Amino acid sequence: MSKVAQKQRKRRAEIIETAIRLMADTPFDALSVSDICRAAGISIGSFYHYFSKKSDLLVGLLTLVDDALREEVFPLLDREDERENLLLLARGFASYIQGNDLERSRLIAAIEPFDTALDGRPRPLWTKLMELFGRGQEKGQITASLPPEELTRLYLIALRGVSVDWTRHNGGYDLLQTTDVLLGLFLQALRARP
Amino acid sequence: MSKVAQKQRKRRAEIIETAIRLMADTPFDALSVSDICRAAGISIGSFYHYFSKKSDLLVGLLTLVDDALREEVFPLLDREDERENLLLLARGFASYIQGNDLERSRLIAAIEPFDTALDGRPRPLWTKLMELFGRGQEKGQITASLPPEELTRLYLIALRGVSVDWTRHNGGYDLLQTTDVLLGLFLQALRARP
Amino acid sequence: MSKVAQKQRKRRAEIIETAIRLMADTPFDALSVSDICRAAGISIGSFYHYFSKKSDLLVGLLTLVDDALREEVFPLLDREDERENLLLLARGFASYIQGNDLERSRLIAAIEPFDTALDGRPRPLWTKLMELFGRGQEKGQITASLPPEELTRLYLIALRGVSVDWTRHNGGYDLLQTTDVLLGLFLQALRARP
Amino acid sequence: MSKVAQKQRKRRAEIIETAIRLMADTPFDALSVSDICRAAGISIGSFYHYFSKKSDLLVGLLTLVDDALREEVFPLLDREDERENLLLLARGFASYIQGNDLERSRLIAAIEPFDTALDGRPRPLWTKLMELFGRGQEKGQITASLPPEELTRLYLIALRGVSVDWTRHNGGYDLLQTTDVLLGLFLQALRARP
């Protein structure tokens, strides 16, 4: 990648980060381009130099989440019991949202259509879940009464449920713990029966 | 109720129904008052005669849902097994959203903060769930490892999860069936163990 | 006057009084017809039964002031020294505005074009001032270096000045006293010189 | 000042001038932002680029008047007799309102709360009057029976009176001459007596 292109990427990322920070308090639609520019210390003209439309920001934002998952969470999923891996993945996602130093980025959850495709490519969270459920069934750890697609779908629904609920309650409780309990119960119900 | 007041109520309800219809395609915030008026065949002035602020519509809308639940779903919850009642309640809610001839009103789910209070009073869905979980534990049908409040909370999170997901997929699948499977699994995990 | 017409007059007067009361806090233009109706306890329909336009209220209002002056102040102007009568008239006007139990009607001053004609007829305040200045000159009490019309005009300008100023300061000082001093100085300068 | 900032100032001033011109016929409150924009040949968006609220116009307007007084009238007040200076100041204000080629800007008078503070700072007209009355009393040219504050207040009341009256008569007479006569009489009454 050329130096110029790299600088371009970095600038884009900075703007996106700024937007995420602001979205902690204000939903995307209620955030004006000039708000973002003021916070990012750039001019409106510059914004439109890096993004051709306001909604381009969202695409950039989702890509950022995907990258974080791939780099920080996926490498940890090496347990023998796939149900443990599934729970770890949910926790990884929850903790990214609730996020260490990213407290403010919690609204990601509200936007995040985390199963659907982005630019045609499937989101990595979906792909990884499919993989884990598939392997879990192969290993006889997870009930085979439903296909992996269906399990993935249900799992994501529950995961989205917690995220959205947490968001609606303004991050007022421990997302990690609630995710643990709810998805734990779900996985318990999926235990393969003899 | 006087004839005049009745007419008032009816007109208000008509406007709300129109808004619900439109919200199938467009989220509330992106819906302008004049859109609603055009669709309802009334003038902007009339709108503000019935609702003092745009956001009043939301309150009206939630009240409508509450009333429907109370009148059409609650009377059916007379099974001996409280888990069956819980599932029936979830189905009732789902079917109201997916709604008979109301296909288009599905976006209710996106707004619906169905656990929190409205005007200070708790929403009836929340109250009823508390009641069913409590009785279920008394009868020994449901695990007592978590308090009814927590169970209610988790149940609503899952329920909200399905609704929101279905909404995000533009009502592209059978909400009733997915609700059945997901909440069924959840209740299965809650079965009291000897 | 028929009983019906009398009742009509009374109702009109009631509405005007209500409007005056409200105008203590809110200028006429910022006062909506429905505000007035709510305060007067009548329907909008009724308002338009008694006044064909909102601005009709103003005409009614001015007539009310004229009547009060004629009935309550003019009879007192019987001093030998016309300058005393002139001061009494100014005081009478000021005290009507500041008004005993009419504290709230102070904004009259802001509207009051008290020299110009109303419906073609000259306002009584103007007529009376002309009369007093004329007699004062005849009696040699007031300088004849300016015609009565001019003196009247200047006197009204000063009188209006105090009223408006007092209004702008939200009635924050004693209107009567300031009127006394300012118009007193004015009359002092008009003393006929040998 | 940078070229950009200068251009900004000029544009703002142009808009204010336009508003003043329109206010000859229409009081500020009855003047819509879009009227002003149409007359100024700019878009509504541009208006809000230069003024964050409609009422900002008023502040700008008053500042303009203050600046004009300070630059064009104050330097002329160098007579030995302070009463002459006082009259010159009144004439200067009147002539600014009636204004050379600014016939149309006469409504300034109606808005002008010319004694009260603007942004916390006292208006220069008030300060200058205080100074002149104070010096006049020291020199024994003006009666000491009232303090300078009171004299300033009364003088401003009379000055406002003429302005408002002239405005109400739609500039139908010579403001300069009337100011001369009225304030002249006032100053005559204030002559220090042995």
Added chain:
DNA sequence: GATGAATGAGTGTTCATTCAT
């Protein structure tokens, strides 16, 4: 690359006025 002035359609909301009941 970067800037920010300019645009104008669009927003939620108000309100004088009419008129069927």
Added chain:
DNA sequence: CATGAATGAACACTCATTCAT
């Protein structure tokens, strides 16, 4: 006489987007 539902033009203000510099 009295009501208040209905109207719709008007208002102050916002904001994504363009483009000359």
